[in-house]
Amino acid sequence: QVQLVQSGAEVKKPGASVKVSCKASGYTFTSYDINWVRQATGQGLEWMGWMNPNSGNTGYAQKFQGRVTMTRNTSISTAYMELSSLRSEDTAVYYCARAAVVLQYLGYWGQGTLVTVSS
Amino acid sequence: EIVMTQSPATLSVSPGERATLSCRASQSVSSNLAWYQQKPGQAPRLLIYGASTRATGIPARFSGSGSGTEFTLTISSLQSEDFAVYYCQQYNNWPFAFGQGTKLEIK
Numbered sequence: 001q002v003q004l005v006q007s008g009a010e011v012k013k014p015g016a017s018v019k020v021s022c023k024a025s026g027y028t029f030t031s032y033d034i035n036w037v038r039q040a041t042g043q044g045l046e047w048m049g050w051m052n053p054n055s056g057n058t059g060y061a062q063k064f065q066g067r068v069t070m071t072r073n074t075s076i077s078t079a080y081m082e083l084s085s086l087r088s089e090d091t092a093v094y095y096c097a098r099a100a101v102v103l104q105y106l107g108y109w110g111q112g113t114l115v116t117v118s119s
Numbered sequence: 120e121i122v123m124t125q126s127p128a129t130l131s132v133s134p135g136e137r138a139t140l141s142c143r144a145s146q147s148v149s150s151n152l153a154w155y156q157q158k159p160g161q162a163p164r165l166l167i168y169g170a171s172t173r174a175t176g177i178p179a180r181f182s183g184s185g186s187g188t189e190f191t192l193t194i195s196s197l198q199s200e201d202f203a204v205y206y207c208q209q210y211n212n213w214p215f216a217f218g219q220g221t222k223l224e225i226k
Contacts, residue, residue, distance in 0.1 A: 104210035105153040109162035
């Protein structure tokens, strides 16, 4: 069965960076795009960007351009999302999600990783 | 960028009744529209894609309709487990924006 298992909760200081991992299993990792979505406490879902694990191509929401980097390690079927220059507003649960074969609806989600930014 | 607007923000419905949730796109997204359900402390779950196709394992009481800029999610007879927050998302053009969500609560 398809599974996306994310790394554990992180606490970071303002200005620092965080790197969240998303390990995929149960399917061919390079065949489906990975998207990243975040959710601040009590708020809605915010789409951050996508990555093609085969090519490494990415597309980021304008809001995160320059601060987010999505990468992968195909040998261990793991995607990564790194967010830099953290501020308190970045405190949220970060989800990875697998897209469909061609279209980007998100059929499988990781369990989420809470990132807390606090001095 | 395409902006997705959901209405209402909160919908109060009694179990067994029908719920109708709306989602509007600021420009056409064709049929590239998905609906997700999210319960507290859980990741979102895909309900509908292609505006009207139920995802695997989703009960038939969930149905989606619309195309272009106007979309609807209908839950025909609400069960206790259906009370949650629902989000629409367009995946026609990135950024693949979500709506702000509709909270479906028990009346």
